[in-house]
Amino acid sequence: MAAVVLLGTRTGGAGELDASASAETPDSSPGTRRKTDVVIPPKVLSDTSVNYPEGAQGQATVMLELLLDVRGEVMDVRLFDGEAPFDDVALSAAVTWKFQAGRVNGEKRAVRIRFQVRFEPPAVALEPDVSDPSSVGRVDTTQETTPVAETIEVTVLEHEPKLARSLSRADVRQLSGTFGDPFCAIESLPEVTPIGSGMPFFYVRGAPPGNVGYFVDGIRVPVLYQVFVGQSVSHPAFVDRVDLYGSPFPARCGRFTGGIVAAETAAPQYRVHGEASLRQYDAGAMLEALFADGRGSAMVSARYSYTAAVLSLIVPELSLSYWDDEARARYELNDVDAVEVFAFGFKDFAGNEELDGSVTTIWDIGFHRLDLRFAHRLSETGKVRFAATGGIDFTILGDEEATLRNRLGRIRAELSEVLSSELSLQAGADVLLESYDVSLGGERDPEEGNADDRDFDDGCPSRWDTTGGVWAELALQASRCIRVRPGLRLDLYGSDTNRRLAASLRLSADFLLSSRITLTSGVGLAHQRPSLHCPCQACSRSWMNCSEAFCRAPV
Numbered sequence: 001m002a003a004v005v006l007l008g009t010r011t012g013g014a015g016e017l018d019a020s021a022s023a024e025t026p027d028s029s030p031g032t033r034r035k036t037d038v039v040i041p042p043k044v045l046s047d048t049s050v051n052y053p054e055g056a057q058g059q060a061t062v063m064l065e066l067l068l069d070v071r072g073e074v075m076d077v078r079l080f081d082g083e084a085p086f087d088d089v090a091l092s093a094a095v096t097w098k099f100q101a102g103r104v105n106g107e108k109r110a111v112r113i114r115f116q117v118r119f120e121p122p123a124v125a126l127e128p129d130v131s132d133p134s135s136v137g138r139v140d141t142t143q144e145t146t147p148v149a150e151t152i153e154v155t156v157l158e159h160e161p162k163l164a165r166s167l168s169r170a171d172v173r174q175l176s177g178t179f180g181d182p183f184c185a186i187e188s189l190p191e192v193t194p195i196g197s198g199m200p201f202f203y204v205r206g207a208p209p210g211n212v213g214y215f216v217d218g219i220r221v222p223v224l225y226q227v228f229v230g231q232s233v234s235h236p237a238f239v240d241r242v243d244l245y246g247s248p249f250p251a252r253c254g255r256f257t258g259g260i261v262a263a264e265t266a267a268p269q270y271r272v273h274g275e276a277s278l279r280q281y282d283a284g285a286m287l288e289a290l291f292a293d294g295r296g297s298a299m300v301s302a303r304y305s306y307t308a309a310v311l312s313l314i315v316p317e318l319s320l321s322y323w324d325d326e327a328r329a330r331y332e333l334n335d336v337d338a339v340e341v342f343a344f345g346f347k348d349f350a351g352n353e354e355l356d357g358s359v360t361t362i363w364d365i366g367f368h369r370l371d372l373r374f375a376h377r378l379s380e381t382g383k384v385r386f387a388a389t390g391g392i393d394f395t396i397l398g399d400e401e402a403t404l405r406n407r408l409g410r411i412r413a414e415l416s417e418v419l420s421s422e423l424s425l426q427a428g429a430d431v432l433l434e435s436y437d438v439s440l441g442g443e444r445d446p447e448e449g450n451a452d453d454r455d456f457d458d459g460c461p462s463r464w465d466t467t468g469g470v471w472a473e474l475a476l477q478a479s480r481c482i483r484v485r486p487g488l489r490l491d492l493y494g495s496d497t498n499r500r501l502a503a504s505l506r507l508s509a510d511f512l513l514s515s516r517i518t519l520t521s522g523v524g525l526a527h528q529r530p531s532l533h534c535p536c537q538a539c540s541r542s543w544m545n546c547s548e549a550f551c552r553a554p555v
Contacts, residue, residue: 039104042068042111046098050117051421053085055480058515060119062090070108070270070294071335072099078166080114084483084512085422088475090117092421096380108294110269165189168241169266182242183224183232186261191246205246207258211528215253215262217342218412219369222393224261226305226322226348233346233367235301237275237286238326240266248506248524251473251487252414252428257526265342268297268330281307282322296331319359322348336377343370364396381418387411405437427472434465466494473506481512491527502527 062082067075077094079087094115102111172185187194187202194202201209201223214221216234225232232239245253245260253260274287284303291298302325311318324346332338347366351359369391377383393406412430419425438460473487487506492499508522 038106040102042072042102042113043100044097045072045100046096048093048097048115050090050093050119052119052122053089053421053477053480056085056119056121057480058121060086062086062117062119064090064094064115064117066094066097066113066115067267068099068101068111068113069267070101070110072101074099075110075267082117083515083518084510085477085480086117086119088424088477088483089421092381092418092424095418104271107271109271110267165244165246166241167244169236169239181232181236182239183234183261183263186224186242186244189244191259192244204244204259204261207247211256211258213253213256213258213260215260216344216369217263217265217371218252218387218414219371219389219391221369222367223365226346231282231303231322233324234263234344235284235286235303235324235326237301238265238299238328238344240264247526248508248522250426250485251471251489251504251506252426254469254471254489254491254504254526255467255528257528265328268299268328270294270297277303281305281310292331296329298327298329300327301325317353319351319353320349322346338375340373340375341371342373343368345369361396361399365394367391367393378417382416384413384415386413401440403437403439406434407437408432408434422477424475425472426475427470429470430468432467434467435463436465437462463496466492468492483510485509487524493527493529 060083063080064082065078065080067077069075074095074097077091079091082090101108103109167182167185169182172182186192191205192202195209202212203209204212214224221233223233241264243260243262243264245262247257247259249260253262269288270290272289274285276285277283282303282305284301286299286301288297288299290296302323304323305321307320307322311320324344326342326344328340328342330338330340345366345368347364349364350362351364352362353359369389371387371389373385373387375383375385389408389410389412391408393404393408395404396402410430410432412428414426414428416426417424439462469489469491471487471489473485476484476486478484485506485508489504489506491502491504493502494500504524504526506522506524508520508524511519511521513519
């Protein structure tokens with residue numbers, strides 16, 4: 001059996017409570033507190049006992065981080081610290097726990113807490129070595145019964161940030177130079193190398209930027225930052241954490257051969273709160289409100305740059321500006337069903353101001369996304385989600401000398417289920433349809449144009465691309481010291497009349513060598529569409545080969 005200790009922790013995110021007698025104010029200063037607020041931490045309602053893993057030996061401690069909604073149900077569980085096989089047993093059990101929702105001034109709130117699960121090996125029952133009774137008598141005994149699960153509340157005011165491949169906003173707030181933005185903290189990891197200061201692309205373990213995929217809640221986006229300023233394309237209040245996956249990454253992350261940067265949005269707090277920021281080059285704000293008697297939550301945010309006015313004082317002929325916006329609404333249909341709408345986008349512009357007051361475009365890039373979702377809870381440990389996404393990407397260079405627009409639509413389904421204490425399953429499928437509109441501006445005669453222009457026209461025409469795929473991944477606790485995660489992904493790539501099927505295999509394993517050392521290894525095969533490289537004197541391949549690989553060959 002295992003003892004469970006409830007730890008209240010202050011993570012610094014808006015709406016996240018601790019077990020102390022005050023609550024955080026909803027502003028950008030995480031350490032500011034109102035002493036008049038009355039905080040009631042969540043209470044355990046269900047049995048939180050955890051079985052000792054079969055074949056395990058010795059004592060162990062597992063630290064879990066739980067996200068509880070306003071109903072006291074576990075929405076998400078993450079492993080903060082622990083070792084195999086105890087971590088899998090604790091993770092499987094945590095999704096079934098029930099709590100009484102935390103409150104601030106009598107109002108229910110979503111809360112992030114930490115649970116410490118302590119494992120003690122079961123006592124060995126010994127056969128009594130006594131003689132037969134010599135007489136028969138009556139003895140009165142008293143048996144005391146304790147509660148099924150004893151809860152101890154502990155207040156943790158601060159904790160040391162754990163810099164890992166998963167970066168939460170609470171951790172990033174304690175890293176200087178990131179402005180509380182998890183995306184900006186990715187560059188601080190040792191396996192990440194930016195291609196240049198202020199550029200929105202980077203190498204991951206040597207993989208070029210064209211082989212690195214960027215996702216926000218499973219939605220692919222072309223870039224993560226604005227150029228030069230380095231601000232992320234999403235307001236930090238919308239981001240709960242950012243995960244950096246090197247190769248081999250999970251099966252759900254496909255169609256890229258380098259690394260994956262995946263951001264997960266913050267869960268609704270189901271309360272009215274907001275935050276604002278003002279810097280020397282931009283301003284931003286975020287607000288969340290309730291509707292439908294608290295069954296729904298609406299959250300909006302936006303940032304706008306006034307760099308054009310600032311730069312005009314230093315470099316009058318240069319104009320820079322950017323903005324981003326996000327909006328999300330979630331409504332709980334009942335205890336097991338919910339619908340959600342999520343829209344976000346950004347724009348980054350740079351231009352030269354002419355003498356007559358007009359502005360000539362240097363670049364104008366951006367994207368927009370609209371995602372409609374339906375989530376259903378299958379059981380205590382299983383859930384399924386269906387989603388439909390629409391969007392547009394655009395890039396304009398040199399006052400429309402080169403223009404690229406990509407209109408896309410995608411539908412997807414995802415399933416997760418904990419099959420047993422040793423086995424869990426994740427699976428999904430999606431179909432993506434993209435329409436590319438590619439053009440080189442200006443008056444060009446195809447017969448008299450240079451070879452690069454003609455090759456570009458032949459190799460990168462406007463076209464339709466289709467991509468469909470299915471994937472599945474298991475997490476298996478093979479033994480006390482070995483945890484295995486096999487995965488398979490099948491993708492069908494199409495461009496005009498070309499089709500290519502690609503099978504991607506993934507296998508990773510964790511080997512527990514000692515109480516402090518775990519060896520992680522993995523092998524996999526990944527596929528993606530070929531990248532388009534800009535021509536230059538250092539290129540070893542011709543412009544035709546580069547563009548032909550990207551636009552004609554589906555794999």
